[in-house]
């Protein structure tokens with residue numbers, strides 16, 4: 497296991513590359529954003545895009561996919577400030593949190609029309625279970641719905657522009673030029689849409705029919721091209737930083753989680769949906785890192801934290817198994833919690849984990865005196 501010499505990203509993180517100085521591609525991308533990107537030219541490019549869209553004189557200038565999170569509030573505020581008339585669209589998660597719902601209400605009150613799309617929970621339940629069994633993943637249905645429902649609606653309602661928030665491919669160190677920039681299309685979705693490269697078609701089975709999976713199908717690149725619909729990332733035009741977008745959102749009524757972060761380091765991120773913590777937790781089995789690693793790496797890159805402080809925090813916080821959310825997830829999908837841990841154990845990555853003296857451990861882990869015994873007690877707890 498190798499770690500970036502500047503931040504704490506491990507080389508097991510998907511899409512990350514290390515250079516000869518052992519600096520990760522996310523840190524290099526950050527440097528580039530700070531020193532090489534002409535942000536005023538990017539701002540002008542956004543203004544030109546706004547002008548072009550407004551000249552089309554459609555009912556809605558743009559569609560903004562929103563969750564109620566800090567980034568969606570920032571997207572709405574930025575679009576309104578630029579004089580766009582947006583339609584906002586939410587895919588309603590099966591386990592939406594109260595604070596997520598309240599922040600969504602606040603976002604709508606900023607002065608936008610809003611559509612909430614809820615998927616048949618019986619379909620969600622089956623799809624969630626199957627994605628856990630097939631890929632040890634719980635966020636495939638979420639990402640598929642989140643990305644495709646807005647595209648389908650934009651195509652149906654002739655909305656010429658979709659405005660997304662950050663480009664995760666950029667922020668976490670995309671693999672090269674094809675992932676960079678401002679466009680989001682079918683190719684981006686397949687590669688970076690966190691769907692394990694699958695589309696709705698790959699999930700059609702006896703249990704899940706094509707009609708049941710309807711919300712997860714997008715309109716297709718051809719329809720998007722024919723209707724000349726563009727999907728862009730606001731993070732391409734404006735320098736995205738979670739602390740900065742939070743400040744904008746908070747100034748417009750967005751509230752962080754009063755009891756502190758639900759997962760990771762930020763009390764204002766990952767707070768809309770109860771199941772998101774499970775998605776992040778599964779990275780521990782697959783890649784040997786937690787949400788805290790991502791969040792603290794961003795803090796280091798932005799000069800708000802030293803690397804050794806970050807390591808001390810990881811040590812202090814431990815793995816933080818989201819037991820309550822796992823129980824909720826199991827109740828929703830109808831499986832005993834023991835079964836959940838049995839399934840995810842199959843996805844413990846042998847390239848990351850070794851078993852020594854009856855204990856699972858990661859050789860060369862970031863924190864040298866990590867308490868690996870907890871891996872055992874956790875397993876015992878679930879039997």
Ligand SMILES: [Zn+2]
Pocket residue numbers: 500501502503504505519520521522523793
């Ligand atoms: Zn790094």
